[in-house]
Amino acid sequence: MASVMGLMERREAVARVRVEELRSEAERVLAELAGAEAVLERRVSAVAELAEALTELGAESVTGVPVAEQVTEDVPGPVPVARSVVPRRAEGVELSVLAPDYRRIVELVENEPAAAGGEGVSAKEITSRFGLELVPAKIEGVRSRAKRLAERGWLEVSPAGRFTPRESAAPPAGR
Numbered sequence: 001m002a003s004v005m006g007l008m009e010r011r012e013a014v015a016r017v018r019v020e021e022l023r024s025e026a027e028r029v030l031a032e033l034a035g036a037e038a039v040l041e042r043r044v045s046a047v048a049e050l051a052e053a054l055t056e057l058g059a060e061s062v063t064g065v066p067v068a069e070q071v072t073e074d075v076p077g078p079v080p081v082a083r084s085v086v087p088r089r090a091e092g093v094e095l096s097v098l099a100p101d102y103r104r105i106v107e108l109v110e111n112e113p114a115a116a117g118g119e120g121v122s123a124k125e126i127t128s129r130f131g132l133e134l135v136p137a138k139i140e141g142v143r144s145r146a147k148r149l150a151e152r153g154w155l156e157v158s159p160a161g162r163f164t165p166r167e168s169a170a171p172p173a174g175r
Helices: 002-057 067-074 098-109 125-130 136-151
Strands: 156-157 163-165
Touching: 098 125, 098 136, 098 156, 098 163, 125 136, 136 156, 136 163
Parallel strands: none
Antiparallel strands: 156 163
């Protein structure tokens, strides 16, 4: 029996090493993704700012077509895409710019009576309301998205980690 127990312990040790390797790889990929999202967000903002500035100046491109017309023809409005960057909440930015998963989270929190009452909704409760399996991976995925929404001004998060709608309908100043 001792040899079987030793074999099982060795197999457990190998599995632990593999889990740690995968965890390290996941952390590296998540850090790389965060960096890439930040670069993308800066570039999207830069293009929008440049187009706005050129439009105000009435500038025309080399082709002679006004920039405002080029922007509306060449750059379609924001299209929600899974795994997309969450834009900061600002005046005139509507919920429709969010990817479907993010939009569902905001809508659920805004329509949840407990959230409106100040108590807030936990990531586990959001996961449950979406009909997802209540396993750590699903709950943490929802928590990550909800936190990103809170960082960008779409939701508020309490110190206890519960999510509530923004206090006012007006977007936060300076965000």
